[in-house]
Amino acid sequence: MPSPIQTFGARICAFRQASNLTQAQLAEMASLDQAQLSRIEHGLVEGSPSQRKTIAQLLGVTVSDLFGDRPTDPFSGS
Template sequence: MQQTDITRSQTLGADLRALRKARGVTLAALADALGRSVGWLSQVERDLSEPSISDLRKMADVLGVPISMLFGQAMAPAEEAGHVVRRGARRQIGSGEGGLREELLSPDLTDDFEMVHSTFAPHSRAGETIQRATQEVGVIISGKLDLMIEGRLYTVGPGDSFRIRGEAHEWINPYDEPAVAIWVIAPPVY
């Protein structure tokens, strides 16, 4: 089967490049942190070389993502690759700590934004204030969620949407049922 540009966009190399760029890390800086050459890392990002599990662990650590983010992506049929993500093929992202389960809805990490399906467990909270250089919008699908944005509390429920523009924020689900949200973040943070 001949590989097309669409299927190539869902590769480990493209995701690594997108993560590296989203974090403002140069090819040289990442190669140095890994103890590898720039040439080798460039080949990995172009899918001409495969990193070892040890390399992947180091990459995940330097880029601040769980190692599972770098592999385990379900393959889509060629005609759907780069366009459709089936429910059972969503990639788990984030650490899962604090009662937040996140799944990537975007086909890969190569866009200027990422779309995330977030499930906030009952009686959970972020545990820290989050502030990042992003623009984020979301809509609550089910349940209720408390958002603290720049010190102001907002309670949002099904159908409510919100926006965060680089502001300090925290999420809290003090309720007895999970809250589910669709969250769009630009630029990507995972």
């Protein structure tokens, strides 16, 4: 079973891909280093609260959506 941080990272990746964004594009939009976004997506770190909020806003979701607190499927359009 993945840890909450791994779930968080995987959901960022899924929402990013559903938005047709590359890691480099999202990192630039969020003013993050691409390596930092990669670490977040791979569940190595969860990022700061402000980074989590910025990423969620850019992806059009809530931070809760990214942690999987709500059953939102990035591929269903819900």
